[in-house]
Amino acid sequence: MNTSVNLAGVTLKNPVMTASGTFGSGAEYSEFVDLNRLGAVVTKGVANIPWPGNPTPRIAEVYGGMLNAIGLQNPGIDVFTKRDIPYLKQFDTKIIVNVCGKTTEDYIEVVEKLGDYDVDLLEINISCPNVKEGGIAFGQNAKNVENITSTLKKYAKQPIIMKLSPNVTDITEMARAAEAGGADVVSLINTLTGMKIDVNRRTFAIANKTGGMSGPAVKPIAVRMVYQVANAVKIPIIGMGGISNYEDALEFILAGATAVSVGTANFYNPTATIDIVDGIENYMKKNSIDDINSLIGAVR
Numbered sequence: 001m002n003t004s005v006n007l008a009g010v011t012l013k014n015p016v017m018t019a020s021g022t023f024g025s026g027a028e029y030s031e032f033v034d035l036n037r038l039g040a041v042v043t044k045g046v047a048n049i050p051w052p053g054n055p056t057p058r059i060a061e062v063y064g065g066m067l068n069a070i071g072l073q074n075p076g077i078d079v080f081t082k083r084d085i086p087y088l089k090q091f092d093t094k095i096i097v098n099v100c101g102k103t104t105e106d107y108i109e110v111v112e113k114l115g116d117y118d119v120d121l122l123e124i125n126i127s128c129p130n131v132k133e134g135g136i137a138f139g140q141n142a143k144n145v146e147n148i149t150s151t152l153k154k155y156a157k158q159p160i161i162m163k164l165s166p167n168v169t170d171i172t173e174m175a176r177a178a179e180a181g182g183a184d185v186v187s188l189i190n191t192l193t194g195m196k197i198d199v200n201r202r203t204f205a206i207a208n209k210t211g212g213m214s215g216p217a218v219k220p221i222a223v224r225m226v227y228q229v230a231n232a233v234k235i236p237i238i239g240m241g242g243i244s245n246y247e248d249a250l251e252f253i254l255a256g257a258t259a260v261s262v263g264t265a266n267f268y269n270p271t272a273t274i275d276i277v278d279g280i281e282n283y284m285k286k287n288s289i290d291d292i293n294s295l296i297g298a299v300r
């Protein structure tokens with residue numbers, strides 16, 4: 001039975017990965033999860049310098065999920081490369097580093113520095129606010145998506161995954177722009193912008209006013225977007241958004257994802273990723289499926 005999949009020449013032992021920002025850099029979860037069993041670990045977003053993140057409160061529960069406005073708090077690339085990469089190198093799993101920045105130059109600096117390290121793929125989060133464009137995320141304008149992708153391709157030593165925002169009218173336009181810019185892979189979806197109001201405090205539940213929605217309630221939107229993107233581009237897709245069990249993961253794979261990321265589910269079930277790896281293997285055995293690749297995009 002083959003569970004391995006290929007992302008831009010990188011072979012993952014199985015398609016199950018963590019979603020950026022929900023798994024730290026692995027250390028926090030290694031008590032619960034044998035990282036050797038994961039296809040890849042995707043790290044929290046890292047910028048060129050430390051970011052303090054947003055004021056609290058910055059998470060809130062909602063029906064079927066959560067809102068977060070962490071504000072991409074991170075220690076900066078220099079601490080990250082000294083502390084987190086050596087930690088992850090102890091395990092037999094692929095390392096995907098999620099990159100964020102406020103300007104193109106910020107992204108370039110991080111991508112260039114990561115070229116000196118033994119990491120497998122870079123995931124570029126283009127939902128970060130672009131200060132030069134007045135706070136509009138890079139990922140909300142097709143021309144910007146293509147430009148930042150082609151620029152980063154010039155500097156990146158590793159293949160790049162462009163992580164798409166669902167907060168757009170047509171996700172296929174953004175996916176095509178990433179492909180045109182030379183992206184090796186696209187991943188989707190990032191969180192959907194939402195809001196919650198605390199009626200007792202008569203103010204916003206989150207200090208930032210809006211937050212990104214994730215968790216089981218967003219899954220049907222994410223599956224639809226993965227299906228649409230699979231029909232629009234030729235490069236591989238990493239699917240995510242509300243995956244909490246193996247059946248959810250298989251939905252994304254059948255819709256066209258080569259690999260999947262598990263995010264919010266880690267918070268209420270720390271072993272979610274391993275349960276999904278086991279669940280996919282059992283499903284394949286039960287249904288006499290020899291190769292997971294035969295399931296990718298099998299629903300048309």
Ligand SMILES: Cc1cc2nc3c(=O)[nH]c(=O)nc-3n(C[C@H](O)[C@H](O)[C@H](O)COP(=O)(O)O)c2cc1C
Nearest residue numbers: 019020021045068125189190214215241242263264
């Ligand atoms: C607390 C939290 C922090 C996140 N941080 C990042 C991040 O740093 N970079 C990024 O690209 N996505 C980040 N995300 C988005 C997730 O990686 C994922 O795209 C999204 O949550 C949908 O998947 P899920 O429903 O399984 O959580 C974060 C999500 C959550 C809930």
